[in-house]
Amino acid sequence: MERRRGAELEAALLEAAWDEVCESGYARLTMEAVAARAHTGKQVLYRRWRNRAELVVAAMRHHTGSIVDDIPDTGSLRDDVLDVLRRMADRFAAVGPDILHGLLSEAPDLDQEAFRRMAGVMATILKQAAERGEIPTADVPDRVLTAPTNLLRHEMLFTREPVPASTLVSLADDVFLPLVSGTPRRSG
Template sequence: MERRRGAELEGVLLDAAWDELMESGYARLTMEAVAARAHTGKQVLYRRWRNRAELVIAAMRHRTGSIVENVPDTGSLRDDVLGVLRLMAERFATLGPDVVHGLLAEAPDLDPEIYTRMTSVMATIVKRAAERGEIPTDDLPDRVLTAPTNLLRHEMLFARDPLPASALTSLVDDVFLPLVSGRPGRSG
């Protein structure tokens, strides 16, 4: 019997968790099923992750890269923001609402981080746009900066059907661009 170890074993475990996630969703993913799929015992999982949520998060990180490390830079504010929203929507689509709802409920400590990260992405995009002279200032309230990403996240969380493409453009054209273009400096 060949016995896996170290990084090799860990990779197998995370792949097994990911496959279970795709097949059963979060709610019906069990530690037993992940262990069985990886041809090992539960203890091997519990030795590395304290619970389902941690395992699933690790599996997601193992699979998908971070948006933070891949900020769009197209030369157009509109396209940059749209690019970020598309990345978010794409990722959400592969994960499915199940997973996000589940993690929200079971890993609340992680939740604030998820959306704090996005603030810096938006700040980068807006700063570039201001430097290009596309908008008057990059000194915007945080809630303006994160409005499009937060609204998108909200919509993905609550909508039952997949989002139409028009949702993304509406968020940019109806909400974000009006807020950053014509307005004077920050109010508070």
């Protein structure tokens, strides 16, 4: 058997991790089982990821794609925000509550960069909107910047069901857009 290296090895490891977590569940996932599935030693995994939580996040991104690598620019702030929220909700549906809840239980074991990535996505979206003149400024407090994605994570944490589209629209229209535009939304 030819020795795998670089991107080929990493892809094989991530596919093995994804298959293993989907088959065994997060609670029963071990680095040893992933290594065995990938036909390698667990030290190969530990050279790349400090723990199973980081491995699963990487496998999840490999499987579902990364929003960070494909930030929307539809020409509309609202559409960009809804696109990000839909993609997060779709990822939740693809990943399932078992994996998400398992990851959240080990959140302190994750590199904190994992939690800052969506702030970067939202900052880019706001910058694009400000440059188009849709909002007065992209300079908003961090809590405002991450409000829609953090509220969506909250919704996903407390459910085992897909997040309804109406919730995504409400997070954008009732929470985020009024905060960044400085104009309260008037229901009715």
